[in-house]
Amino acid sequence: MANPADSGDDLFESLRKQDPKAEEKAKLVAEREAAQNAKAQQRLMELIGSNSSLPVTVSSIRVIGVNHTRRAFLDRIFDPLLSANRDAPYTLGEALQEVGSAADKLRRFEIFHPSLHTFVDRPSPTDPSSTPTDIDIYLKAEERSRISLKTGTDLGNVEGSAYGNLTWRNIFGGAESLNLNASAGTRTRSAYQATFETPVLSDPEKRITVDALQSSTSKPWCSHDEALKGMGLKYSWATESGTRHQVGYTGVWRQVTGLAANASPTVRHDAGDSVKSSISHTWLSDQRNHPFLPNKGYLLKTVSEIAGWGPLQGDVAFWKSEFETSGAIAVPVPGIQGDSGVSLTGGFRTGMLYPLPVGFSSTSQPSRINDRFQLGGPTDVRGFKISGLGPRDGPDAVGGDIYAAGSANLLVPFPRVGKDSPLRMQFFANAGRLLALRDLGEQGSKSTQKSVYSTVAQLADGAPSLAAGVGVVYAHPVARFEMNFSLPLILRRGEEGRKGLQFGVGINFL
Numbered sequence: 001m002a003n004p005a006d007s008g009d010d011l012f013e014s015l016r017k018q019d020p021k022a023e024e025k026a027k028l029v030a031e032r033e034a035a036q037n038a039k040a041q042q043r044l045m046e047l048i049g050s051n052s053s054l055p056v057t058v059s060s061i062r063v064i065g066v067n068h069t070r071r072a073f074l075d076r077i078f079d080p081l082l083s084a085n086r087d088a089p090y091t092l093g094e095a096l097q098e099v100g101s102a103a104d105k106l107r108r109f110e111i112f113h114p115s116l117h118t119f120v121d122r123p124s125p126t127d128p129s130s131t132p133t134d135i136d137i138y139l140k141a142e143e144r145s146r147i148s149l150k151t152g153t154d155l156g157n158v159e160g161s162a163y164g165n166l167t168w169r170n171i172f173g174g175a176e177s178l179n180l181n182a183s184a185g186t187r188t189r190s191a192y193q194a195t196f197e198t199p200v201l202s203d204p205e206k207r208i209t210v211d212a213l214q215s216s217t218s219k220p221w222c223s224h225d226e227a228l229k230g231m232g233l234k235y236s237w238a239t240e241s242g243t244r245h246q247v248g249y250t251g252v253w254r255q256v257t258g259l260a261a262n263a264s265p266t267v268r269h270d271a272g273d274s275v276k277s278s279i280s281h282t283w284l285s286d287q288r289n290h291p292f293l294p295n296k297g298y299l300l301k302t303v304s305e306i307a308g309w310g311p312l313q314g315d316v317a318f319w320k321s322e323f324e325t326s327g328a329i330a331v332p333v334p335g336i337q338g339d340s341g342v343s344l345t346g347g348f349r350t351g352m353l354y355p356l357p358v359g360f361s362s363t364s365q366p367s368r369i370n371d372r373f374q375l376g377g378p379t380d381v382r383g384f385k386i387s388g389l390g391p392r393d394g395p396d397a398v399g400g401d402i403y404a405a406g407s408a409n410l411l412v413p414f415p416r417v418g419k420d421s422p423l424r425m426q427f428f429a430n431a432g433r434l435l436a437l438r439d440l441g442e443q444g445s446k447s448t449q450k451s452v453y454s455t456v457a458q459l460a461d462g463a464p465s466l467a468a469g470v471g472v473v474y475a476h477p478v479a480r481f482e483m484n485f486s487l488p489l490i491l492r493r494g495e496e497g498r499k500g501l502q503f504g505v506g507i508n509f510l
Helices: 004-016 020-050 071-081 092-107 265-269 445-458
Strands: 055-064 117-121 134-140 147-156 159-169 177-185 188-200 203-219 224-238 244-257 272-286 297-307 318-330 343-355 402-413 423-435 465-475 480-490 500-506
Touching: 055 071, 055 092, 071 092, 092 117, 092 134, 343 445, 402 445, 423 480
Parallel strands: 055 134
Antiparallel strands: 117 134, 147 159, 159 177, 177 188, 188 203, 203 224, 224 244, 244 272, 272 297, 297 318, 318 343, 343 402, 402 423, 423 465, 465 480, 480 500
């Protein structure tokens, strides 16, 4: 009598085995289908090419596979393409180019999967309203999942954190989105943010954003914790030249709390509550060919903020402005034709905080530690501890009102890895200075101007704090990772350098 277990084993063994002839046959079928699709695509391109100058009339555009998107939202995108709404006639090539541009605009809303397919057909000849030049255009789209949940961990800038993110897309059928984010880490102890975003008039380059946040962050370099609760309203847009703008209003209640036992008098003076009410503008022009490993192009960025002045109220008032620029060039290597993978990049940042009278008063107050600049760390001036540059009061880095920093980096591909790898060896030198305004007094705007002028002049008084080193750079698709060995060369009294290994991760390095 046969053993049932042996029979079962034989059955599973036979199922695991595959017929080599069947595998070969399936492979041939797949290759044949791929060849047929390639030929069909080639014939279609030849047909379009030979008829690209053919006059056509776009009578209708239909988007197939849309279940949650409003028709009025789609009409603003595609109605201008209909021949009935245009003064000039189309050729077939022009019509397909315009439809391609509209499809690309649809992709940028990120509510559809990227694979949008376009089909062209002629209306029925029995339709009395059609003409011989009429064509109908169909776009086949697949909507993305409306709700997505993501969790994970982050490690960077000497901080580890865990996060959860919930995204609700296309809420009202017009590419609106609601993003809820919660995170907890070693320094940012808790952070909660809700962001609602909607495009304006079906334009992916024009958006209105409303956000609310609550966070608690430990700042050991300044012996305190900071708690924030606030809301903001922003409007962003892009120009035809590719530059981006954003204007916004922010209202934030800040608390300087959890002071350490050895906190300095400066930190204790600024402890407690403060309210910042501000308007801001950001301008960005990024012409680099890669955000993390560029070898050509440049970046220009300005950020301006006015807080507490005139009708803005609040209990802090200032004008805060920052300017940033960076550039990259490819370095030719003798004996290597074309791109060698070696590049030289440079960056420069500067900023100023100018105290203003609160509301409609006439006397400016000194800035608070919440609003001052901090300088030093693995993502800006390498070779120094986080907030290691600038004014100090005892053990605390209390920040400054005016700063300047620059960096030069030589990036070289690793041997046997090649220039196409996102891995590079880095040789760098960077420097910076951070200064505080002094002797503001109680004399109003003239005293403030005099203090600002004298502090700006101090930037050029002597060599800046300087560090150099060598390291490894990895350009991940979402961030840049650096592991550097740094050596501080010039330090001022009280500043904290970091000799040895330093790890950094971020999207914006000096």
